[in-house]
Every structure is written in structure tokens, then in C-alpha cells.
Amino acid sequence: xxxxxxxxxxxxxxxxxxxxxxxxxxxxxxxxxxxxxxxxxxxxxxxxxxxxxxxxxxxxxxxxxxxxxxxxxxxxxxxxxxxxxxxxxxxxxxxxxxxxxxxxxxxxxxxxxxxxxxxxxxxxxxxxxxxxxxxxxxxxxxxxxxxxxxxxxxxxxxxxxxxxxxxxxxxxxxxxxxxxxxxxxxxxxxxxxxxxxxxxxxxxxxxxxxxxxxxxxxxxxxxxxxxxxxxxxxxxxxxxxxxxxxxxxxxxxxxxxxxxxxxxxxxxxxxx
Amino acid sequence: xxxxxxxxxxxxxxxxxxxxxxxxxxxxxxxxxxxxxxxxxxxxxxxxxxxxxxxxxxxxxxxxxxxxxxxxxxxxxxxxxxxxxxxxxxxxxxxxxxxxxxxxxxxxxxxxxxxxxxxxxxxxxxxxxxxxxxxxxxxxxxxxxxxxxxxxxxxxxxxxxxxxxxxxx
Numbered sequence: 085x086x087x088x089x090x091x092x093x094x095x096x097x098x099x100x101x102x103x104x105x106x107x108x109x110x111x112x113x114x115x116x117x118x119x120x121x122x123x124x125x126x127x128x129x130x131x132x133x134x135x136x137x138x139x140x141x142x143x144x145x146x147x148x149x150x151x152x153x154x155x156x157x158x159x160x161x162x163x164x165x166x167x168x169x170x171x172x173x174x175x176x177x178x179x180x181x182x183x184x185x186x187x188x189x190x191x192x193x194x195x196x197x198x199x200x201x202x203x204x205x206x207x208x209x210x211x212x213x214x215x216x217x218x219x220x221x222x223x224x225x226x227x228x229x230x231x232x233x234x235x236x237x238x239x240x241x242x243x244x245x246x247x248x249x250x251x252x253x254x255x256x257x258x259x260x261x262x263x264x265x266x267x268x269x270x271x272x273x274x275x276x277x278x279x280x281x282x283x284x285x286x287x288x289x290x291x292x293x294x295x296x297x298x299x300x301x302x303x304x305x306x307x308x309x310x311x312x313x314x315x316x317x318x319x320x321x322x323x324x325x326x327x328x329x330x331x332x333x334x335x336x337x338x339x340x341x342x343x344x345x346x347x348x349x350x351x352x353x354x355x356x
Numbered sequence: 357x358x359x360x361x362x363x364x365x366x367x368x369x370x371x372x373x374x375x376x377x378x379x380x381x382x383x384x385x386x387x388x389x390x391x392x393x394x395x396x397x398x399x400x401x402x403x404x405x406x407x408x409x410x411x412x413x414x415x416x417x418x419x420x421x422x423x424x425x426x427x428x429x430x431x432x433x434x435x436x437x438x439x440x441x442x443x444x445x446x447x448x449x450x451x452x453x454x455x456x457x458x459x460x461x462x463x464x465x466x467x468x469x470x471x472x473x474x475x476x477x478x479x480x481x482x483x484x485x486x487x488x489x490x491x492x493x494x495x496x497x498x499x500x501x502x503x504x505x506x507x508x509x510x511x512x513x514x515x516x517x518x519x520x521x522x523x524x525x
Contacts, residue, residue, distance in 0.1 A: 143375040144512060151508055152379055181515070183508050193505050196518035199453060206458040248454075248518040282457075 085112045086351040089129035091159070091175075093118045093139035093150045098172065098305060102135040105308040109344035111351070118155050125158060130351055131168040131226075132159055134175025136241075136303055146197065146244045147177025156182050164190065168226040168347055169297040173242055176289075176299035185299040186253075186260045187292035195257070195290065196248040197301070201282030210241035212317060213280050215288050215302060216266040224295030225262055226350035227343050235270040236339035237313065237321050238302040240280060240288075245301040247287040254284070262289035262298050268319040304340030312338050357474065358406040362414060363431040363481065364396040364421050376482075379512060380502065387498060391441055391485035396420075396478070397431075397450055397524070403472040413471050437483060444485035445492070447499040448524035451514040452479040481524055482513050496523065 088106045092099045092115050099115050106113035111131075116124045140149035150156070156178070163169050163184050171179035176197065183191040200209050214235045217228045249257050264286040265279040266272060272286065273279040279286045281301075289300035306312060311333045313325040321339050328336065337345075373394040380388050398420060402409045407430060414421050414428060421428045431437055440446055459478045466473040484499045503521050504511040514521050 140375060141371070143372045144379075145515060148505065148512060148515075149375060149379055152382065152512070156508070181505065181508070191508050193507060193515060193517065196515040198455065198515075198518035199457060201455060201457045204461065204464075206461045250517055 085110070086131070086348070087111070087127075087129040088113045088131045088133060088347070089124060090115045090133045090135055091118060091155060092116065092135070093137070093153070093178075095138040095141050096135050096174070097137035098135040098303065099137075101308070102133055102172065102305045105305040105341070105344045106133070106347070108308070109341065109348045111344075111348055118150070118153050121155050121158060124155070128162070129167075131347055132162060132170070134159070134169070134171040134178050135305075136173035136175060139174050139178065142174075145181070147174060147181040150178045151181035160184065160190070163292065163297050166294060166296050168350065170227050170343070170347075171297075171299045172303055172305065173245070173301055176301055177244065179297060179299040184297050185290050185292050186257055187297065188256070190292075194250070194253065197244050198246045198248045199244050200242070200280070201246055202276045202280065208241070208243040209280055210239070211277070211280065212237050212239050212314065213278065213288070213302060214266045214268050214270075214319070215263045216270050217263055218261045220259065221262045221291060221295070225291050225298055225346075226296060227298045227300075227346050228262055230346040230349045231342055235266050235268065235319075236342060237268075237307065237317055237319060238304055238340050239306045240302040242281070242301055245283070246281040247283040247285070247290060249284055257287075257290070258285065260291045260293070261285065261287055262291045263300065264288055300343075304343040307338045307340035308344070309334065309341075310336035310338045358402050360400045360402060360407055360410040361431055362398045362400070362410060362420075362428055363437060364398070364426050364428045365393065367425055367427055370394045376512060383509075385498075385502075387486070387490065389484040389486055389499070389502070391444060393437065393440060393483040393485070395437065395481040395483070397481040399477045399479070401474040401476070403474055405472060409472055413466060413473070440483065441485060443488060445488050445490055445495055446483050446485050447495045448481055448483045449499055449503045449513065450479040450481045450522050450524040451503065451519055452477065453519055455518075480513075
């Protein structure tokens with residue numbers, strides 16, 4: 085069975101549901117602390133996830149302190165070797181601060197997740213938004229390879245989730261887009277609220293050059309099951325939730341499951 | 357129009373500064389700062405009342421200064437800032453976002469509440485305390501290098517893609 089490692093930093097708070105999503109997708113998932121470097125080094129995984137939360141209490145800047153930890157040297161090495169790496173929310177912030185994403189020159193900081201930009205609001209925002217994969221990303225990214233191209237609703241919850249790039253990098257970054265925010269029918273968003281934070285190019289998830297590393301701001305592990313979908317949500321997933329009977333609801337996959345199922349599909353073989 | 361600056365700091369040791377200094381120690385620099393101070397820096401542009409207006413609004417909003425845990429002052433008054441060890445040579449770097457919706461929203465809020473504020477700008481001020489006899493130009497260069505995160509192994513305090521830095525005092 086393929087192995088996935090979830091890296092817990094001080095302040096991570098989504099490690100258990102992330103590990104559960106991986107396990108329930110047929111993977112052998114284990115949580116490692118940020119200082120379990122030797123243990124992890126001796127037991128390399130097939131894939132790594134940096135979960136959401138507030139690593140090091142977001143001190144200085146979200147994700148920056150974690151990005152300097154020694155365990156990130158190992159993650160860096162595994163990323164360069166082509167292993168699938170996923171950063172969710174705070175994990176995505178760590179990946180950008182590490183220079184792994186967009187990663188034109190690995191180790192150089194070439195993107196930022198800046199403070200939300202929404203009309204009349206600042207700071208922490210949360211809710212449900214719709215995401216759509218870029219067609220090239222379905223072919224290249226192990227975390228998106230099972231997606232059909234249809235939009236999926238996923239929760240988001242962050243204060244610093246606005247993807248920002250240098251003006252001169254705007255064209256180059258387009259080939260790195262994994263997921264974009266969209267309207268419920270999949271059309272491009274007309275700003276807030278479909279794009280909840282003012283993210284450049286409506287980016288919700290960004291890949292590295294090789295496509296094996298994905299920095300994703302929304303939380304797929306929080307919509308792994310259908311019961312996690314709010315019954316009043318618009319669109320087909322909301323309809324499915326409303327029409328589902330309570331019996332057996334706990335086992336039915338939700339829209340976020342596809343991210344973890346993609347990894348299982350990519351790793352293939354003994355994931356049954 | 358008056359420009360009035362307010363510096364705010366914690367009465368207790370600032371956990372952000374403690375974490376930052378520990379992270380710097382792990383970087384094994386040749387000449388690391390010996391101490392680090394962190395301040396919230398608010399720059400107000402007020403149409404009347406100058407410091408009196410700013411004192412009033414600072415006393416009004418605990419989101420700017422929470423008197424239970426923070427204290428504040430007008431930083432121009434002092435050659436070294438409040439709370440700093442005068443035996444060290446200090447250099448300050450202010451970090452601010454290129455696009456700062458929080459400052460814009462605060463400006464709107466203060467206007468709506470009737471304060472004569474034309475604009476405000478929020479920054480985080482990091483003050484690096486180096487050995488007293490260190491060359492001044494060198495301390496400025498070291499503080500700047502430490503402040504901008506061009507690489508994972510490099511600076512710490514600002515992401516150059518979304519933030520800007522400036523020397524302060």
C-alpha cells in the first residue's frame with residue numbers, strides 16, 4: 085500500500101482529517117511531527133501533505149517560520165525527486181515561502197499569499213467557494229488527475245490567501261495554475277465573492293514546474309464526505325446533499341474527495 | 357494636514373520577536389542581531405487636531421492599542437524607541453504590504469466615525485539591536501539582508517513579491 089506522510093508543525097490543526105482523507109482513499113497515512121526528521125528520513129513516504137492550521141502561530145508571516153525548519157529540506161529533496169507534495173492552506177503558504185511553488189528557481193521566493201482583498205472586509209474570511217481545474221493540470225498534477233473538469237465546491241478559511249505574482253511573471257504563471265475559483269456553473273468569477281480574496285488570475289491552487297507540488301488554499305479534507313456539504317449549497321453537490329437520505333450518508337464521498345482519490349489513482353497499484 | 361506616527365508594542369516580551377530571534381539564531385549568521393523589537397507602526401494623516409486627534413482615536417479603538425497588553429508613544433520624540441536597550445546600536449526596518457486593504461478599511465471606518473483622518477498606513481516595524489561598535493553602514497546592510505526573503509535561506513521579515521521595506525529612524 086502506498087504511504088503518505090502528513091507533516092504536523094506546531095500550530096497545525098487539520099492533520100487528523102487530512103490523514104483520515106488519505107486513509108479513506110486507500111493510502112497508508114501517518115502523521116509526523118516537524119522534528120521527526122530522522123524517523124521520516126528512514127521511512128520515506130510516497131507522498132507528503134502539509135496540512136492547514138497556523139504553523140508557529142503565523143508569527144512574522146504565515147508559513148515563513150515553518151519554511152525555515154529542517155524538515156523542509158527533506159520535503160524539498162522529495163519534491164525535486166518528483167514525489168507528490170500537497171500544501172493545504174497554511175501548508176500552501178509554507179510551500180510558497182519555501183520557494184517550491186511556483187519554483188522556476190527552487191528555493192527562490194517567487195510568489196506570495198498576501199492578505200485577503202475583499203470589498204469592505206479585511207482579515208480572516210471563510211465560506212464555501214467553487215473550484216475548477218485547469219485542463220493542463222489534470223494531465224500534469226497527481227493531486228488533480230482524477231478530476232473531470234467539472235467545478236467542485238470546497239470550503240476556504242484564511243486571512244492570507246491572495247496569490248500575488250510579480251508583473252513580469254504573470255504570463256509564465258498561467259501554466260502553473262492548478263485550480264481557479266469559479267462561479268457555480270464553472271464560468272469565470274466576476275470578482276468577489278466567487279473569488280473570495282482577490283487572488284491574481286483567480287488562482288486557488290498553484291503547481292510547481294513539474295506539476296508534482298500543489299499549493300492549494302481551500303480545504304478539500306473538509307469536504308471529503310457528502311455530509312460535510314451544507315444542505316443549502318447551490319449547485320449539483322448541494323442538490324445531492326439535499327436529496328441524500330441520512331442512512332449511509334456518512335460513507336458517501338464529498339466533492340473534496342477527488343483530490344485524495346487523484347493521488348491514489350496516480351500512485352496506483354496496491355491502494356485497495 | 358499633519359502626519360502623525362504612533363508606535364505600539366507589547367508590555368510583555370513580544371512572542372513574534374522571540375520566535376524571529378530564535379529563527380535568526382538557527383540561520384547561524386556571522387553577526388546576528390543581539391536583540392530584536394517589534395512594533396505596530398501606524399501613520400495617520402489628519403486634517404485637524406494633530407496629535408490630540410490621534411491620541412483620542414488611539415484611546416477609542418482597542419484594535420489599535422489594547423491598553424490591557426500594549427502601550428504606545430509618538431516615536432519622533434525619542435532617539436531610541438521605548439523599551440530598547442541603549443547599549444546597542446539599533447536599526448529599524450518597516451515592512452508594509454504593497455496592497456493593504458486593512459489600512460484602507462480602517463481609513464473608511466475612522467471617517468465614518470467622524471475622525472478627521474484623511475488616510476492611514478499600517479506597517480510592522482522591526483528594530484535590530486547590534487553591538488554598539490559595529491559599523492553603521494554594515495548594520496544597515498545586515499538588517500536589510502535579514503529583512504527581505506529572496507530565498508528560503510535568506511531574509512525573514514518580508515516577502516518581496518507582496519511587501520516593501522524601508523529604513524526607519
